[in-house]
Amino acid sequence: MKMPSLLGPFVRCRFSATFLVLWLAFAGFTCTAGSEHTATATLPAAFSDLLPHFLVEPEDEYIVKNKPVTLTCRSTPATQIYFKCNGEWVHQDDHLIERTVDPATALPVMQVTIDITRQQVEKIFGLDEYWCQCVAWSTTGTQKSQKAYIRIAYLRKNFEEEPQGKEVALDQEVLLRCHPPEGVPQAEVEWQRNEDVIDPASDPNFFITTDHNLVIKNARLADTGNYTCVAKNIVARRKSTSATVLVYVDGGWSEWSKWSACGADCSMWRTRECTQPSPGTGGKECQGLDLQSLNCTSEQCPQTVSGAEDVALYVGMVAVALCLTLLLIVVVLVYRRKKEGLDADVADSSILTTGFQPMGIKPSKPENSHLLTIQPDLTTTTTSYQGTLRSRHDAPGKFSMTNGPLLDPLPNGSHTLHNGKLNSDPAEFVSRLSTQTYFKTLPRDVANTSYGTFNFLGGRLTIPSTGISLLIPPEAIPRGKIYEIYLTVQRKEDLRLPLAGCQTLLSPVVSCGPPGVVLSRPVILSMDHCFDACLDNWAVRLKKQNYEGVWEDILLMGEELVSEPYYCQLEAETCRLFSEQLGTFALVGESLHMGAAKRLRLVLFSDAYCSTLEYNIRVYCMDDTQDVFKEVMQMERQLGGRLIDEPHVLLFKDSYHNLRLSIHDMPQAHWRSKLLAGYQEIPFYHIWNGSQRYLHCTFTLERLSLSTCELTCQLCVWQVEGEGQSFSLDFNIAKDTRAVDSEFLLMDSNATALAGPSAFQIPYLIRQKICSSLDAPCPNGADWRMLAQRLKLERHMSFFASKASPTSVILDLWEAQHFHSGNINQLATVMADIGKQEAMIFLVSDGEC
Numbered sequence: 029m030k031m032p033s034l035l036g037p038f039v040r041c042r043f044s045a046t047f048l049v050l051w052l053a054f055a056g057f058t059c060t061a062g063s064e065h066t067a068t069a070t071l072p073a074a075f076s077d078l079l080p081h082f083l084v085e086p087e088d089e090y091i092v093k094n095k096p097v098t099l100t101c102r103s104t105p106a107t108q109i110y111f112k113c114n115g116e117w118v119h120q121d122d123h124l125i126e127r128t129v130d131p132a133t134a135l136p137v138m139q140v141t142i143d144i145t146r147q148q149v150e151k152i153f154g155l156d157e158y159w160c161q162c163v164a165w166s167t168t169g170t171q172k173s174q175k176a177y178i179r180i181a182y183l184r185k186n187f188e189e190e191p192q193g194k195e196v197a198l199d200q201e202v203l204l205r206c207h208p209p210e211g212v213p214q215a216e217v218e219w220q221r222n223e224d225v226i227d228p229a230s231d232p233n234f235f236i237t238t239d240h241n242l243v244i245k246n247a248r249l250a251d252t253g254n255y256t257c258v259a260k261n262i263v264a265r266r267k268s269t270s271a272t273v274l275v276y277v278d279g280g281w282s283e284w285s286k287w288s289a290c291g292a293d294c295s296m297w298r299t300r301e302c303t304q305p306s307p308g309t310g311g312k313e314c315q316g317l318d319l320q321s322l323n324c325t326s327e328q329c330p331q332t333v334s335g336a337e338d339v340a341l342y343v344g345m346v347a348v349a350l351c352l353t354l355l356l357i358v359v360v361l362v363y364r365r366k367k368e369g370l371d372a373d374v375a376d377s378s379i380l381t382t383g384f385q386p387m388g389i390k391p392s393k394p395e396n397s398h399l400l401t402i403q404p405d406l407t408t409t410t411t412s413y414q415g416t417l418r419s420r421h422d423a424p425g426k427f428s429m430t431n432g433p434l435l436d437p438l439p440n441g442s443h444t445l446h447n448g449k450l451n452s453d454p455a456e457f458v459s460r461l462s463t464q465t466y467f468k469t470l471p472r473d474v475a476n477t478s479y480g481t482f483n484f485l486g487g488r489l490t491i492p493s494t495g496i497s498l499l500i501p502p503e504a505i506p507r508g509k510i511y512e513i514y515l516t517v518q519r520k521e522d523l524r525l526p527l528a529g530c531q532t533l534l535s536p537v538v539s540c541g542p543p544g545v546v547l548s549r550p551v552i553l554s555m556d557h558c559f560d561a562c563l564d565n566w567a568v569r570l571k572k573q574n575y576e577g578v579w580e581d582i583l584l585m586g587e588e589l590v591s592e593p594y595y596c597q598l599e600a601e602t603c604r605l606f607s608e609q610l611g612t613f614a615l616v617g618e619s620l621h622m623g624a625a626k627r628l629r630l631v632l633f634s635d636a637y638c639s640t641l642e643y644n645i646r647v648y649c650m651d652d653t654q655d656v657f658k659e660v661m662q663m664e665r666q667l668g669g670r671l672i673d674e675p676h677v678l679l680f681k682d683s684y685h686n687l688r689l690s691i692h693d694m695p696q697a698h699w700r701s702k703l704l705a706g707y708q709e710i711p712f713y714h715i716w717n718g719s720q721r722y723l724h725c726t727f728t729l730e731r732l733s734l735s736t737c738e739l740t741c742q743l744c745v746w747q748v749e750g751e752g753q754s755f756s757l758d759f760n761i762a763k764d765t766r767a768v769d770s771e772f773l774l775m776d777s778n779a780t781a782l783a784g785p786s787a788f789q790i791p792y793l794i795r796q797k798i799c800s801s802l803d804a805p806c807p808n809g810a811d812w813r814m815l816a817q818r819l820k821l822e823r824h825m826s827f828f829a830s831k832a833s834p835t836s837v838i839l840d841l842w843e844a845q846h847f848h849s850g851n852i853n854q855l856a857t858v859m860a861d862i863g864k865q866e867a868m869i870f871l872v873s874d875g876e877c
Contacts, residue, residue, distance in 0.1 A: 079168050082164065082173050083103065083104060084100055085174050086173060087099075088176055088177045091144070093146075099162075102137060103137070109164045111123065161175050183264040187257065190206065190257065190271070199248075204241065206219075256269075280304045281318075282300045283300065479515070481513075484507045488781070489514075491516070496515065499551060506548050512542075513542070525616065532618075538613055539611070549608070555613075557615055560679065568618075569615070570613060573612040626715075629650050629651070634670060635670070645672070645691075649725075673755050676745075681750050683749065688745070690706060692744065701728075702728045790855070801835075
């Protein structure tokens, strides 16, 4: 260490600092630097062995404009104290040193101050970091203070992002964005409405995010105004341009008035007004009629007929009443006869599927039972099916159930269980179930409901073209019982989930039932989801509706407990739920930050035939799940639409930015757009909330001549400041007039219900042998654990281990994943790799099985 020049013209030595201090102390010298400042001091002998410590250390400072800053340092006990800045000693003439004595300890205290100017900072490092540090000496050694950073303060004039004006509906959430100007120190932000400061603490309807954006949670009429973002630091205060927020109210109809008295024209009237609420600040007027008329009944009309004619009228009315009464009696008798036949119990069953044990069935009719449960009667003479056990693809006659229970009436009033497809009406099944205690809420949407009758051999229910299925594994239904089970997808407008904050619906709402059935092991419910499957971005909860209709959280994705009756396997586009209870389920997600994204499917349609100058292109933005796509395709089929390009997928992030759509590059000589603005926009919350299954915008184009049939253009869909997709269209609007049926129909040709071995890839007996071979732990690891690893299911090891037969649960999941695409030979190869001879069973002939 180089000793600073403390003695000026009197002493110039190159001794070490410690040596010089010691020498001066023993010699009794006191060095002075001129007549103003005392640079060194001697310590009493009692304190000569103490290191200096700092009572005051220099702090970070900001230079505002051209005003210098002062740094202060105080230490005790100290013989010298000086500053060094950016590694170099500050000249002694720039120090102001003061000496005092601490009255409590009698130790000498030294304080030094220096001034730092803007020119010093800019001269060395410009606008970069500039630091200073205090160094104190005593007879024992030296101590260094903390570094103090001196920065030149500033605040740019221009905001990096300013708030934009908006027109919003009443109760809508509003986001006003603000990115303040760059500054040192970083600017603080406040918001003003009509020059008044907004305080979220006093008005909780306002919320200011960590990145300075203003959120109006529920827009009120009083929130209409001019909003300004204000940024300030120690240098300056900047204001953004004001953004006007206009909160409008769409008109609502009042209740209808009472009907007026019957007038001379034999009609009466009632009215309603657009006052609840009245349209305001540019809101839409009420839609629909405000006046209704209705013909009066004959009794209320003015009477002009004679007495004889009155008698004839009364006789006719009595005759009609008698006819209606007789007709009603006939209907009731027919209905009761059908109901008696429909509710008859199973008296005997002929099991035509491999694996059923011979059993007899006797009538059993528990009161208020909502399940078709059949108990075995071992005293009844029965027969059993004789045949071979085959894989599903090799079976010539599948146990295939599409619609209706597998029960046909026998001459004696009993029923028998049959193999094959059923002839009963789907609506009859739904109608019958809806009369039972636990089926009151079962929707009557037959097109989106599957059902079947199952026993201990299990089976599968599928709703075609929706990605929704229910796998009932073997032994899930207790032996000796037969259940009628249904699977349905609920339309969101029929069954609303309570969503709060940033929550959004990520899957269809799926019901399987009846609720309350006794299961011996979990079934697997498969359904699509529409988020990026990154649990770092989401808190995803599985919700279930209880008997009272209340939605409850039953599982947090990624934090499943093996002891609970529910467990989820999350895949890129599918969720597979292991559940020991049937009911109504849905996935609800809450974004953890703005990186969270939902998948939107973008689909383009146009009219299959166009005979006018106008031509419409409809752009649908929907959750990327198969059930919503199927619904849109069915609707377009009814409209006579056609698909004009392959669907695209867009990642829509939780950034509060809207979705924009625009059309470009049309041949101006032949086509023009009738859109007045440059683009169309779908509000962020309409998409994120998920309350509407699909949204669409229509681009109306006009061709300048009926002979123009070729259309080329670019259609762009993008999220503001986010990802986008582009459709390049080039087609002839007259040539391809095929409707949706010939373009799409991805409709599954498979049966909606399969029972017994026909529902599974792996034959029942082979499955049993695999389970018995792999369930027992093996020292070299060649057991169910290796099977899970080879099938890439090792994340669920603890869940599998909690089950009585881990292998059977793994095979259940494999069946659920590979029903349409599974290759049983690939599974055999995995078994061979594990080293189990049971893999060879797949190659055994039917006779050997």
